[in-house]
Amino acid sequence: MPTVLIVDDEKLFLSSVSEGIANLLDGITILTASQGAEALEIIRQGGVDLLVTDLKMPVMDGFQLLACVASEQPQVSAIVMTAFGTSEIEKRVREIGAIGYIEKPIDLHALASLVENTLAKRSAGFLRGINLSSFLQLLNIERKTCTLNIRQGQQLATLIFQEGELVNARTEHREGEAAVYEVIGWSRPEIEMSGVVKKQPVNVHIPLDHLLLNAHQMLDEQVREQFLSPEGQTSGPPVEPFQPTGPRAEHLSQENITMGNIKESLVAVMEIEGTIGAALADWKSGMCLGTIGGTPTFNLEIAAASNTEVVRAKMKAVANLNLKETIEDILITLDTQYHLIRLLKSAPNLFLYVAIKKDTGNLALARHKLAQIEAKLEV
Incomplete structure (x- = not known):
C-alpha cells in the first residue's frame, strides 16, 4: 500500500487531518510527524510515497524539510498546506514543478482528492518528485528570506532570496541570471537552506517566473539540437537512418533547410x-533558435533569452505611446561593446542579436550588413 506522511506541529489539527484522510481513502498507510526533523527521519527509513506538510513549524520548518527531501529522496512527491494555495498559484507551479498546494483551513475532501490523484499518477508511472524549480517557486510564493547553497558534484551555487524575490545568484564561473540558468540545468542538485542572509549586491533583475521559463526553454532547445545534430548520437553500432515519406518528409526537409539557412546567416x-557573437531569438516565447561565437564568460543563449525582455519592454512602450511605427533595431551601448538587436521584417516575432567590440567594430557598417543578412534570412 502507498504510504502518506502528514506533518504539522498542531497536534489536534494533525490528528483530525490524518483521521479524516484515513476515513475518506482506503488502501493507504498514514504516518504522522509533528515537525520537520522527525519527518525527515521517517522518510530516510524509506517507504514514504507522498509527503503532506505545513510550512511554519519549530526545529525544522517545512521549507527545510522540502529542501532535504529534494536532495536525499527526490522520488517522494509533496503537497504543501499553505495560506497561499490558490488555484492560480497551483496552476503556475504545476506547469514547471511538482509540489501540490492546498489552502488552509483545510477542506478534507479536497485534500483527500489531491492525495488520491497524486498517488494515482505515481502508480501510473508519472513520478512527481520535488524538483529545484518548484522549490524556488515555493520560496517566491511564500515570500521567504533565505540563502540556498546548491551543490552538484564539485559544482556549487548560492541563491539569495529576500521576501520571496531572488536578488543574488552566483556559481563558480557565473553571476546573476546566467548563474540561475546554469543551476536549473543541473540534473541532480543537492539543496541546503539557511535562514542566515548576508548582504550581497542585487545581480538578478528578472522575475523568477520569467527566469524559470527561459531556463526550461533553453533546456528544451538543447535537447532538440542534440536530437537533430549528428554529434548528439550515442556511440554504438550504426543505425539505419529513418527515411520518412509523404507530408512528413516534406516537413522535415523544410525544417532542415530552415536550420541550415539560420546557420548560414549567423556565420555571415x-x-x-568586431563581432563577438550572435544569436537569433523569438522575443515572444523567449526561445533561442541559434547562436554562434561567444566566450566562456559570455553565453549567447543566456544573452539572447535575457534580451527578449528588452524587446518586450520596447514593444510595450511603443504600444502605450500609440506610435504607428515599427522598430528597426535597438542599440545598447556599453563601455567596450555595442549590443545590437534587429527585428526581422519577415518574421516580426524574431530578432537578430549581435555583440560587437567598440574598438574594432563599425556600428554603421554593422547595421548595413545586418540589413543585408536579414533580407536573405528565411524562417
Whole structure:
C-alpha cells in the first residue's frame, strides 16, 4: 500500500487531518510527524510515497524539510498546506514543478482528492518528485528570506532570496541570471537552506517566473539540437537512418533547410568586423533558435533569452505611446561593446542579436550588413 506522511506541529489539527484522510481513502498507510526533523527521519527509513506538510513549524520548518527531501529522496512527491494555495498559484507551479498546494483551513475532501490523484499518477508511472524549480517557486510564493547553497558534484551555487524575490545568484564561473540558468540545468542538485542572509549586491533583475521559463526553454532547445545534430548520437553500432515519406518528409526537409539557412546567416553575422557573437531569438516565447561565437564568460543563449525582455519592454512602450511605427533595431551601448538587436521584417516575432567590440567594430557598417543578412534570412 502507498504510504502518506502528514506533518504539522498542531497536534489536534494533525490528528483530525490524518483521521479524516484515513476515513475518506482506503488502501493507504498514514504516518504522522509533528515537525520537520522527525519527518525527515521517517522518510530516510524509506517507504514514504507522498509527503503532506505545513510550512511554519519549530526545529525544522517545512521549507527545510522540502529542501532535504529534494536532495536525499527526490522520488517522494509533496503537497504543501499553505495560506497561499490558490488555484492560480497551483496552476503556475504545476506547469514547471511538482509540489501540490492546498489552502488552509483545510477542506478534507479536497485534500483527500489531491492525495488520491497524486498517488494515482505515481502508480501510473508519472513520478512527481520535488524538483529545484518548484522549490524556488515555493520560496517566491511564500515570500521567504533565505540563502540556498546548491551543490552538484564539485559544482556549487548560492541563491539569495529576500521576501520571496531572488536578488543574488552566483556559481563558480557565473553571476546573476546566467548563474540561475546554469543551476536549473543541473540534473541532480543537492539543496541546503539557511535562514542566515548576508548582504550581497542585487545581480538578478528578472522575475523568477520569467527566469524559470527561459531556463526550461533553453533546456528544451538543447535537447532538440542534440536530437537533430549528428554529434548528439550515442556511440554504438550504426543505425539505419529513418527515411520518412509523404507530408512528413516534406516537413522535415523544410525544417532542415530552415536550420541550415539560420546557420548560414549567423556565420555571415560573425564575419562583421568586431563581432563577438550572435544569436537569433523569438522575443515572444523567449526561445533561442541559434547562436554562434561567444566566450566562456559570455553565453549567447543566456544573452539572447535575457534580451527578449528588452524587446518586450520596447514593444510595450511603443504600444502605450500609440506610435504607428515599427522598430528597426535597438542599440545598447556599453563601455567596450555595442549590443545590437534587429527585428526581422519577415518574421516580426524574431530578432537578430549581435555583440560587437567598440574598438574594432563599425556600428554603421554593422547595421548595413545586418540589413543585408536579414533580407536573405528565411524562417
